[in-house]
Each structure stands twice: as structure tokens, then as C-alpha cells.
Amino acid sequence: MKLMKVIDFAHTLLKESITKKEIVVDATVGNGYDTEFLANLVGPEGRVFGFDIQKIAIEQAKKYLAEKTCTDNIVLINRGHETIKDSIPEQYHGQVAGAIFNLGYLPGGDKQIITQGNTTINALKQLLEIMKPEALIVLVIYHGHPGGAIERDQVLNFVQTIDQKQAHVLQYQFINQINQPPFVIAIEKR
Numbered sequence: 001m002k003l004m005k006v007i008d009f010a011h012t013l014l015k016e017s018i019t020k021k022e023i024v025v026d027a028t029v030g031n032g033y034d035t036e037f038l039a040n041l042v043g044p045e046g047r048v049f050g051f052d053i054q055k056i057a058i059e060q061a062k063k064y065l066a067e068k069t070c071t072d073n074i075v076l077i078n079r080g081h082e083t084i085k086d087s088i089p090e091q092y093h094g095q096v097a098g099a100i101f102n103l104g105y106l107p108g109g110d111k112q113i114i115t116q117g118n119t120t121i122n123a124l125k126q127l128l129e130i131m132k133p134e135a136l137i138v139l140v141i142y143h144g145h146p147g148g149a150i151e152r153d154q155v156l157n158f159v160q161t162i163d164q165k166q167a168h169v170l171q172y173q174f175i176n177q178i179n180q181p182p183f184v185i186a187i188e189k190r
Contacts, residue, residue: 003174006140006172006173006174006181006182006183006184007140007182009172009184010100010138010140010184010186011037013136013138013184013186014037014038014041014098014100014136014138015041017097017098017134017135017136017188018038018041018042018097018098018136019041019042019097020041020042020043020045020046021042021043021045021046022041022042022046022095022097022098023042023046023047023049023088023092023095023096023097024038024041024042024046024047024048024049024096024097024098024099025048025049025050025051025081025084025088025096025098025099025100025127026038026048026049026050026051026099026100027051027081027084027099027100027101027123027127028051028052028081028100028101028102028103028115029050029051029052029057029058029061029076030052030057030061030102030106030107031057031060031061031064031106031107031108032050032060032061032062032064032065032068033064034100034102035048035050035061035065035074035076036064036065036068036069038098038100039065039069039070039071039073039074040069041098042073042097043073044070044072044073045073046073047073047074047075047092048073048074048075049075049077049084049087049088050074050075050076050077051077051079051080051081051083051084051087052076052077052078052106053078053079053080053113054078054106054109054110054113055078056106056109057106057109058076058077058078061076062076080119080123081101081119081120081123082118082119082120082122082123082126084123084126084127084130085126085129085130088130092130093129093130094130094131094132095132096127096130096131096132096135097131097132097135097136098135098136098137098138099127099131099135099136099137099138100137100138100139100140101115101120101123101137101138101139101140102140102142103115103120103139103140103141103142103143103148103151103152103155104141104142104143104145104148104182105142105145111145111146114145114146114147114148114151115151116147116151117150117151117153117154117155117158118154120139120151120154120155121154121155121158124137124155124158124159124187128162128166128167128187128189131189132189133189133190134188134189134190135188135189136186136187136188136189137186137187137188137189138184138185138186138187139155139184139185139186139187140182140183140184141155141182141183141184141185142182143180143182144179144180144181144182148180149180155185156185159185159187162187165190166189166190167187167188167189167190168187168188168190169185169186169187169188170184170185170186170187170188171183171184171185172184172186
């Protein structure tokens, strides 16, 4: 298949917009795979702030990252992504170059603990405040689980209201696949 899968598309967008030494956010650390991806993009002189409300996710990610990459440039925060603005030191406000969200639940974890539309929207608003111009937010929206459609609809309703003078918003998805396949929303701050 020549069309990119959604996670590959999300990563390609971030690769094209993030460079070494930049500040980035993994808004849903999960098992740490995107945290590693971002850490490799920004290099040892950059910084990755990773958020997850589940202590087990932070612990699993720490273990995974210690085996895979240097972790000196990674700050893992056991808080929800709706605390981004308060959790990232002010010295980095206006410098954040990119962020990724994987909405849904922790793979291999408790499927009752899911991301929520209100906290995701709050995090998006905060990121748009503290990101630099041309910074990119990528959301991979997994919505085929209980509660997923509610968050999907809330997030889609919100991003459609973002003023085009503030950001460009793109949606990438396969429209003929069964079982509610995930899709990507990309938001580029102007």
C-alpha cells in the first residue's frame, strides 16, 4: 500500500516540522513509543515533556525508554495533558515546536480509563497559547471503543471552530475501512 497508515502519516508530519534542539510534547505517553520518536527528533539538546494520568504508563514508559534511548532530554509527568501550560516551565512558553496525542486508552492497560474530550480540548487550547508559530499538533484519534465516539465528536467540533487566522487544521483518514479506523487531525499554528 502506498497510502500511509495513520500513525506513519502522523510521524511524517512531525518529522517534517520538528528539528534538533526543539521543545516538544507527548500529550499521551502510554508505553513511550511516541516519546522515544520525539526524543530522537529533537536530539540530546532538545526537550520532550511527556504527560500521562496513569502511573503505570509513566513507569512502563520509563523502563522502555531507558532500554531504547538516552533519557536526559525527557521529562515524564504523571498528570493529565490538561495541565500542560502549568507543567511546562514558563521559559519554554512560546518555544514548543510540536505535540502528539494518541486518544483512547493505554494499549494493554485498563480500557475503562480513556482520554476525555474536555481535557483534550483544554490541552489543545493551552498548546496553541505556548507553541511557537508554525508549530504542529498531531492527534491520532482512536474512537472504536466505549466513549471514543463522544471524544471524537467533541474534538472535531472544537477543531472546526479554530479561526483559520490562528491555525490550519487538516483531517487524514481512510473512509472505506470497517471497525472505526483511527484518523489524524493536524493543527498547524500560524
